[in-house]
Amino acid sequence: MTVKQTAIFMTIVCLALISIVANQGFSQGAGGGKALKVLTFKSTHETFQYMAKINRELGVQCNFCHNLPDYAAAHPQKDKTRDMIKMVQEMNSNYFSEDSERQITCWTCHRGAPVVESAE
Numbered sequence: 001m002t003v004k005q006t007a008i009f010m011t012i013v014c015l016a017l018i019s020i021v022a023n024q025g026f027s028q029g030a031g032g033g034k035a036l037k038v039l040t041f042k043s044t045h046e047t048f049q050y051m052a053k054i055n056r057e058l059g060v061q062c063n064f065c066h067n068l069p070d071y072a073a074a075h076p077q078k079d080k081t082r083d084m085i086k087m088v089q090e091m092n093s094n095y096f097s098e099d100s101e102r103q104i105t106c107w108t109c110h111r112g113a114p115v116v117e118s119a120e
């Protein structure tokens with residue numbers, strides 16, 4: 001093999017490995033994820049973007065809610081979060097206008113921490 005052929009071959013091997021890793025724990029092509037019950041994302045890309053956002057809003061990493069590497073597996077914090085997502089959706093659709101820039105998010109209460117602050 002020439003240097004160029006070797007480089008192309010190595011690129012293909014790397015891409016194949018990346019796709020195997022990326023497919024672990026959830027099936028791509030099944031919309032935003034095979035175990036979604038509340039979110040209605042059409043692609044895993046959208047799901048990952050949303051997940052990165054709630055990581056920031058709660059100041060946690062993915063493993064706070066997921067048994068890695070299986071993102072579809074059950075987890076107590078995941079159940080709690082499903083309720084939280086439903087609550088936020090209901091608050092926004094019932095009490096805040098859709099085009100408002102100041103809708104409720106996880107940040108509104110959590111402020112970058114998993115446990116919300118109270119006055120006491």
Ligand code: HEC
Nearest residue numbers: 026033034035036037038039051062065071072078081082
């Ligand atoms: C605060 C909790 C929480 C954090 C942190 C979190 N997730 Fe999630 N994740 C969930 C919940 C809840 C669901 C299921 C949503 C539903 O049922 O609609 C989910 C679903 C997913 C799914 C879809 C799984 C499937 O096959 O159905 C993927 C992929 C995923 N999360 C990736 C991530 C990644 C990557 C991170 C870190 C960047 C992350 N999550 C951080 C709560 C979390």
Ligand code: HEC
Nearest residue numbers: 054077080081084085088104105106108109110114115116
């Ligand atoms: C209206 C305020 C409010 C909003 C908005 C909110 N939460 Fe919460 N959250 C709470 C309160 C209060 C608790 C503690 C009570 C409980 O655990 O039932 C809590 C607890 C949690 C917990 C459990 C933390 C722990 O370990 O005790 C998780 C996870 C969580 N919220 C995720 C989210 C996510 C993700 C969002 C955005 C989709 C969100 N919350 C939006 C008020 C809120």
